[in-house]
Structures are given as C-alpha cells and as structure tokens.
Amino acid sequence: MGALVWDPEGRVLLVRTTKWRGLWGVPGGKVEWGETLTAAALREFWEETGLRLRDVRYAQTQEAVLSPEFHKPAHMILVDFFARTDDPGVTPNEEIEEWAWVPLGEAAGYSLNTVTRTLVELALRQGEA
Numbered sequence: 422m423g424a425l426v427w428d429p430e431g432r433v434l435l436v437r438t439t440k441w442r443g444l445w446g447v448p449g450g451k452v453e454w455g456e457t458l459t460a461a462a463l464r465e466f467w468e469e470t471g472l473r474l475r476d477v478r479y480a481q482t483q484e485a486v487l488s489p490e491f492h493k494p495a496h497m498i499l500v501d502f503f504a505r506t507d508d509p510g511v512t513p514n515e516e517i518e519e520w521a522w523v524p525l526g527e528a529a530g531y532s533l534n535t536v537t538r539t540l541v542e543l544a545l546r547q548g549e550a
Contacts, residue, residue: 422450422501422502423446423447423450423465423501423537424448425480425549426505426506427504427525427549431550432523432524432525433525433544434447434448434506434509434511435447435528436469436470436518436520438516439516441534442491443532444534446533446534448469449462449465449499450465450468451465462477469514470512470514471510473506474504474506475506476505477502477504478504479502480544481500481539482501483498483499483501483539485497485536490535491534503544525541525550526545
C-alpha cells in the first residue's frame with residue numbers, strides 16, 4: 422500500500438528508501454490486522470514522513486512477485502492511492518534516505534521502482550494534478 426501525494430504547490434512526493442535498492446518510490450507499507458486500506462495509508466504516511474493526508478482516493482492495485490528491485494524476496498499486492506497534503510514539511514523516518522517534491526511531469530525522470538513508475542504513468546494519463 423502506498424500513495425502518490427500532491428502538496429499545495431501541485432508537486433508530488435518521491436522518496437528513496439532502503440527497501441527498494443536505491444530506487445525512488447512513494448511512501449507506503451503493510452496493512453495491520455483490523456485496519457482498513459485507507460487507514461493504513463494515513464498511518465504509514467504519518468510514520469514515514471510526518472505528513473497528514475487528505476482527499477485519499479483509490480488509484481490502482483498491482484502485484485509484485487519476487488521483484489529484484491525489492492530488498493528481499495516477497496510477493497506483494499500493492500494497493501495505491503492518490504492523496505493531498507496541506508504541509509510539505511517532511512520529517513523522514515529511518516527508512517527514507519532522500520526525498521523530493523517534484524512536478525508530476527518530472528517524476529518519470531527519476532530512477533523509479535517499477536510499481537511507482539506505473540502509478541506516476543497512471544496519474545499522468547488521468548490528468549491528475
């Protein structure tokens with residue numbers, strides 16, 4: 422579960438984490454027992470970035486089976502969201518090595534992991550802003 426999030430200036434947040442072998446992606450993580458997908462997105466984003474989200478809406482579902490981009494063998498079902506934040510001040514946790522707020526049209530120029538690349542491409546096709 423992850424989210425592509427826009428700030429008040431219309432930029433999206435990309436992060437480089439320890440889990441994706443130096444590739445850029447979006448914050449996200451696992452759903453806890455008894456937690457809804459939306460609640461998990463809100464919690465994970467807060468834990469990893471210190472950001473509060475609003476206007477969280479479903480974007481897509483993806484499957485990643487033994488992706489060589491991920492730091493360990495895993496079979497993941499990824500539920501992706503689009504969302505917004507009112508405060509772009511990132512307070513990263515230990516998983517985030519680097520972050521950047523970038524215009525959506527420039528996001529594809531980053532070394533994105535495959536699952537994030539499909540999320541960015543979806544946002545571009547749908548004219549998200």
